[in-house]
Amino acid sequence: MKVTMDKLVALCKSRGFIFAGSDIYGGFANTWDYGPVGVELYNNIKKAWWQKFVTESENNFGLDCAILMNPKVWEASGHLAGFSDPLMDCRACKSRCRADDLVEAYAAKHKMTVPVASMDNDALSAFVAEHKLPCPVCGKSDFTPVKKFNLMFKTFQGVTEDSVSTCYLRPETAQGIFVNFKNVTRSARARVPFGICQIGKSFRNEITPGNFIFRLREFEQMEMEFFCKPDTDLEWFEYWKNYCFEFLQKLGIKKENLRIRDHDKAELSFYSKATSDFEYLFPFGWGELWGIADRTDYDLKKHAEFSGEKLDYTDPVTGETYVPYVVEPSLGTGRALLAVLCDAYDEEQLEKETRTVMRFAPAIAPYKAAVLPLQKALSERADHLYRAMRKRGITCTYDLPGSIGKRYRRQDEIGTPFCITVDFDTEPTGTVTVRERDSMSQIRIDESKVADYIIDNCKLD
Structure with missing residues (x-):
């Protein structure tokens, strides 16, 4: 069955998956806290990603970079100049919205082909005015001209708040990997092709966050930069695209709810050779889940230019020197968790009740x-x-109060795969009853073998 967002949010709150941030103070817009059950699920997704992208890979290395970086990093990467959204204000109700989102929605509704990605501020303003696009809040069509709004959170380092001490919360984890390229190649003796992987927080001052944990201002990324020889990048791009598709299915995400959307030339970033998005069918519609991009050698060359450090690579066998190309799969942990929650939710009609599992x-x-x-x-x-x-x-839990049936239902609702019942046959036989969540079938197992049984049946394939 297809779950609704209302049902999912209610279950997440009641069963300890996700709570509203700062709840006792009335909340704080678009912030969410992971509860006792949710944080286990969240961490397990990260562990699964790390296992498949680092632990099991002979060519990939891990990294954990600082959130605060030298401001010149963001100048080199282009974030200071170009990391912005096209925004406009409604003169009637004073609400702020993204012009490109309104234009895309209007074009889709009227089956128009509009190159939104390549439209500048003036073109967006002209389209909004010509078609009299309504404000999504009040319905009137009276907007200010479109302006760019930088998405980075600005803060200050040290005791004074002046331009010298200005720094930023990182809007992505990728740049920390690029600036450590030389350190990793030297210390780990990494040979191209190889990847550098990182899980970490990023911050974007989004103007239109929402849909529960789908779009947040504070979020976590599971990201890899895979460095390869020029002219092999498209082969690796296809390799990692297939690898990521298989990984999503290992998380329990259903194949029928996934699709791959390749960006056309008008959508591509100027430095990208190819980009594809894995999209998932959320209850509110298709949304981006995982982006994979061929970033060419743009980032390393830019950081070499701004830092004055050489960031090329010399093949120890052939002696050839070049700046590696980069393939980047970037997955938001929160979005992965939301997709997992949506596909896991089920309601099953039994004889006397509806079982939520x-x-x-x-x-x-x-x-x-x-x-x-x-x-x-x-x-x-x-x-x-x-x-x-x-x-x-x-990782297991212990549950005593209530009938055994009610206790089974509580575990079903938080997704516990196995329930182990210690009953009156345990003492004389040394066995326990193991009940499987999905089929509700039960078997008896020797008490001393239960742990091995659980471990064997809870491995990541």
């Missing part, structure tokens, strides 16, 4: 198992099993 892939489920003593008298034995499993590194 989150069908997470076991490898990323918040808790891999729940230990349930059938009665309080069995809690000591159950507690011993619970502690033994946690020592084996299994």
